[in-house]
Amino acid sequence: MGRLFIKLTMIMTMVLLLFMPVNSFVKHSHDYNIDHAILAFKKDPYPVDIINIGASHSMYGYYFKPTGLSHLDLALPAQTIQYDYKLLKEYGKYLKPGGVVIVSISQITFASSETKHIGNYYKILDRNEIEPFRLMDYYSYLYLPGTNSGSLMSALAGKLKNFKWNSHQPWANNGKNYSERKYEKVEAQYREAVENNNIEQNVKQLKEIVDYCSEKGYQVILTMEPVHQSYQEYFNDEVMDRLVFQYLEALKLDVPFLDYMSDQRFTANKDYFIDPDHLNKKGRKVFSWIVYKDLKKLGYL
Amino acid sequence: MTFISIEFLLFFAIIVCVYYVIPHRFRWILLLAASYLFYASLSIQFIPLLLASTVFTYFTGIIIEKQETKKQKKKVMLAGISVLLFFLGWFKYFNFVNDSLRAIANYLGLNYTVPYQELVLPLAISFYTFQAVSYLVDIYYGKQKAERHYGYFSIFFAFFPQLVAGPIERAKKLLPQFKVEQRVNYENVTYGMKRIAWGFFKKTLIADRLAPIVSSVFDSPNPTGSQIVLATILFSIQLFADFSACSDIAIGCARMLGIKLTENFKQPHFAVSIADFWSRWHITLSTWLRDYIFVPLCKGKKKRSEIYLAIVITFLVSGIWHGAAWTFVLWGLIHGFYRVFGDYTKNSREKMVSFIQLDRSPMLHRWVKISITFLLVCFSRVFFRSDSVTHAFENAQLFLTIHSWRPSGIMKAFEIFSLLDLVIFVFFFMVVQLFQYIERKHGSTWEWLSERRVFARLAFYIFIIVSVLVFGVSGKGFVYGGF
Numbered sequence: 083m084g085r086l087f088i089k090l091t092m093i094m095t096m097v098l099l100l101f102m103p104v105n106s107f108v109k110h111s112h113d114y115n116i117d118h119a120i121l122a123f124k125k126d127p128y129p130v131d132i133i134n135i136g137a138s139h140s141m142y143g144y145y146f147k148p149t150g151l152s153h154l155d156l157a158l159p160a161q162t163i164q165y166d167y168k169l170l171k172e173y174g175k176y177l178k179p180g181g182v183v184i185v186s187i188s189q190i191t192f193a194s195s196e197t198k199h200i201g202n203y204y205k206i207l208d209r210n211e212i213e214p215f216r217l218m219d220y221y222s223y224l225y226l227p228g229t230n231s232g233s234l235m236s237a238l239a240g241k242l243k244n245f246k247w248n249s250h251q252p253w254a255n256n257g258k259n260y261s262e263r264k265y266e267k268v269e270a271q272y273r274e275a276v277e278n279n280n281i282e283q284n285v286k287q288l289k290e291i292v293d294y295c296s297e298k299g300y301q302v303i304l305t306m307e308p309v310h311q312s313y314q315e316y317f318n319d320e321v322m323d324r325l326v327f328q329y330l331e332a333l334k335l336d337v338p339f340l341d342y343m344s345d346q347r348f349t350a351n352k353d354y355f356i357d358p359d360h361l362n363k364k365g366r367k368v369f370s371w372i373v374y375k376d377l378k379k380l381g382y383l
Numbered sequence: 384m385t386f387i388s389i390e391f392l393l394f395f396a397i398i399v400c401v402y403y404v405i406p407h408r409f410r411w412i413l414l415l416a417a418s419y420l421f422y423a424s425l426s427i428q429f430i431p432l433l434l435a436s437t438v439f440t441y442f443t444g445i446i447i448e449k450q451e452t453k454k455q456k457k458k459v460m461l462a463g464i465s466v467l468l469f470f471l472g473w474f475k476y477f478n479f480v481n482d483s484l485r486a487i488a489n490y491l492g493l494n495y496t497v498p499y500q501e502l503v504l505p506l507a508i509s510f511y512t513f514q515a516v517s518y519l520v521d522i523y524y525g526k527q528k529a530e531r532h533y534g535y536f537s538i539f540f541a542f543f544p545q546l547v548a549g550p551i552e553r554a555k556k557l558l559p560q561f562k563v564e565q566r567v568n569y570e571n572v573t574y575g576m577k578r579i580a581w582g583f584f585k586k587t588l589i590a591d592r593l594a595p596i597v598s599s600v601f602d603s604p605n606p607t608g609s610q611i612v613l614a615t616i617l618f619s620i621q622l623f624a625d626f627s628a629c630s631d632i633a634i635g636c637a638r639m640l641g642i643k644l645t646e647n648f649k650q651p652h653f654a655v656s657i658a659d660f661w662s663r664w665h666i667t668l669s670t671w672l673r674d675y676i677f678v679p680l681c682k683g684k685k686k687r688s689e690i691y692l693a694i695v696i697t698f699l700v701s702g703i704w705h706g707a708a709w710t711f712v713l714w715g716l717i718h719g720f721y722r723v724f725g726d727y728t729k730n731s732r733e734k735m736v737s738f739i740q741l742d743r744s745p746m747l748h749r750w751v752k753i754s755i756t757f758l759l760v761c762f763s764r765v766f767f768r769s770d771s772v773t774h775a776f777e778n779a780q781l782f783l784t785i786h787s788w789r790p791s792g793i794m795k796a797f798e799i800f801s802l803l804d805l806v807i808f809v810f811f812f813m814v815v816q817l818f819q820y821i822e823r824k825h826g827s828t829w830e831w832l833s834e835r836r837v838f839a840r841l842a843f844y845i846f847i848i849v850s851v852l853v854f855g856v857s858g859k860g861f862v863y864g865g866f
Binding site: 083085086089092093096097100101104218228229231234235238239242245246247249250266269270 | 389390567569572573602603604798801802803804841844845848849852853854855856857
């Protein structure tokens with residue numbers, strides 16, 4: 083048995099030595115640190131004029147620095163509306179009196195229910211807010227992210243951005259391939275949400291967010307970020323009505339809704355996008371100015 | 384607590400340590416407690432059913448043995464089997480039968496009022512019921528003595544490494560092993576560890592990596608023919624990796640406790656005929672069906688047609704055992720047809736092989752047979768994987784369309800993977816193929832490895848562990864765990 087012990091020790095030592103650089107690679111990757119801005123804010127908070135919540139469309143959508151507004155971006159990729167609410171409750175206290183909360187509505191707002199990147203919230207939310215919370219996952223995500231295949235793949239994909247099939251490149255076929263894949267994904271997610279009765283919960287959650295904002299005295303606005311025309315071909319009025327608007331209208335919320343999805347200033351201009359549904363640096367600057375001016379017109383700022 | 388979790392590995396490590404520390408007379412208590420704890424962690428609500436089935440089978444076995452005449456023994460055995468099958472039927476097949484009857488009644492315009500029942504399938508019920516049935520039948524035939532020690536009998540019924548997805552063991556093989564005092568054996572412990580690691584490797588690097596890719600096609604409302612062809616082939620790889628991994632872990636865990644379980648797979652995708660396939664795939668189920676369904680059905684039958692009918696019925700039972708859905712029934716029937724057709728055309732096929740002189744190149748002949756068998760198995764799995772009969776027929780039609788097999792279409796279909804995922808999958812798939820190749824050449828890859836230098840061996844083990852740790856994906860349990 084001593085022989086076995088020595089061998090096992092050797093194996094485990096080698097495994098650890100080989101694993102350490104992988105772990106470090108993941109720990110320093112962009113995707114693993116996607117919440118770094120929120121984390122930095124958590125460590126050194128300050129009063130803000132405007133907060134935006136939502137998923138990746140919102141995360142890539144706003145940059146208010148040039149407008150002079152102090153801004154907190156609480157949107158993260160594939161964020162469910164439940165986590166929008168949790169983050170708002172946690173960080174809303176830093177909003178200045180009369181500050182604005184931008185609630186971004188996207189194609190997946192009502193269809194999304196499963197938090198795929200739960201690790202993103204381990205550092206920025208209280209442990210009790212995280213559902214489902216598993217101690218083993220928590221510690222392995224924080225200290226051994228190399229064991230998390232999802233994180234590793236994201237880190238690798240981040241490094242190998244161009245290592246994709248030609249047809250999978252974001253602008254292949256003028257963005258139509260990307261938009262079609264995204265459409266199929268959203269449709270599948272929507273079907274699942276209908277089957278599992280998740281839509282109703284998500285709609286209710288949006289109402290809770292709006293009620294919470296009015297209770298706290300925050301000014302709330304719903305927005306929908308612009309997308310490229312190739313994306314609109316798949317997410318046309320009929321599809322959007324089925325995925326989003328029928329539920330939104332039924333809620334009869336007494337808050338303005340700024341829908342820029344088919345805004346002509348963006349739809350035909352690839353220069354504003356990373357891919358057909360996410361704005362790039364240039365795009366978000368332009369878009370944020372537009373939102374800023376519209377908010378002014380509405381008397382929000 | 385599933386097999387593929389740190390929790391299970393910690394749980395199992397504790398069990399192994401305690402098992403070898405405590406005296407032999409107490410070990411059955413440990414194994415029984417561990418088995419029930421493991422089952423409870425997965426499906427606590429069905430512990431009473433597991434206990435009831437155990438008690439019932441235990442006493443029925445003793446009662447069968449106590450009967451004086453063969454006729455009386457048979458009566459008790461049949462009553463016992465009926466009760467066990469009633470449990471299985473109620474939980475697994477009630478809604479299937481109910482829905483089918485409702486559909487027939489609707490078709491005939493009749494009034495059918497039996498409502499749908501919200502029934503949850505008890506975990507592992509198909510596996511432990513078959514084990515219990517074989518136990519009672521073996522007692523009836525005098526092949527097995529009724530076990531009087533309730534503790535040992537309960538472990539046989541619920542032994543945690545093989546409870547969830549087999550191998551389906553016979554009492555004759557398993558019970559004596561529990562009674563023998565097992566000592567710490569270096570070979571057993573290391574072999575068990577290797578099998579567990581290899582199971583983790585296949586499950587997390589092949590099966591669970593493929594699962595979402597396959598689902599993306601089968602769940603898609605309008606997949607292309609080439610996508611169906613590719614996804615079906617990938618599903619076959621996934622299913623084998625998934626189920627054989629489960630068996631590897633079960634065999635490995637048991638071996639670490641000194642218990643030898645039956646091998647469940649012998650590289651089934653390298654079978655040269657459907658008959659050969661069934662002697663390599665889920666071996667413990669195949670032999671169970673042979674011994675307890677096919678052989679009794681063939682008793683006294685001499686006509687070829689009667690034997691063929693027995694074959695079809697046996698495969699029908701196999702299909703129904705897998706799941707309460709018409710897709711599984713059809714899958715079973717397809718395999719029954721394959722077997723009958725294969726046997727009926729054996730001579731004419733041999734003549735044809737001779738006529739086209741394929742037999743002059745045994746290697747080529749062998750690979751042609753392997754390819755045809757694999758494609759036939761894949762075709763049947765279109766039914767196994769599809770959600771409904773309608774989808775199954777649509778997918779089968781796509782699978783059989785020549786257009787779906789165009790190389791350019793298949794190449795395009797690979798885009799269901801991301802390029803990165805494809806590279807990773809291909810790499811690990813090649814590793815598994817290399818492992819299997821060595822096994823075909825040398826009998827056992829582990830033995831072959833043990834003859835290599837210590838550094839080569841250690842490098843391979845380190846490679847397995849690092850791969851699982853870094854690239855392993857954990858999915859939602861085992862496919863066969865759902866049966």
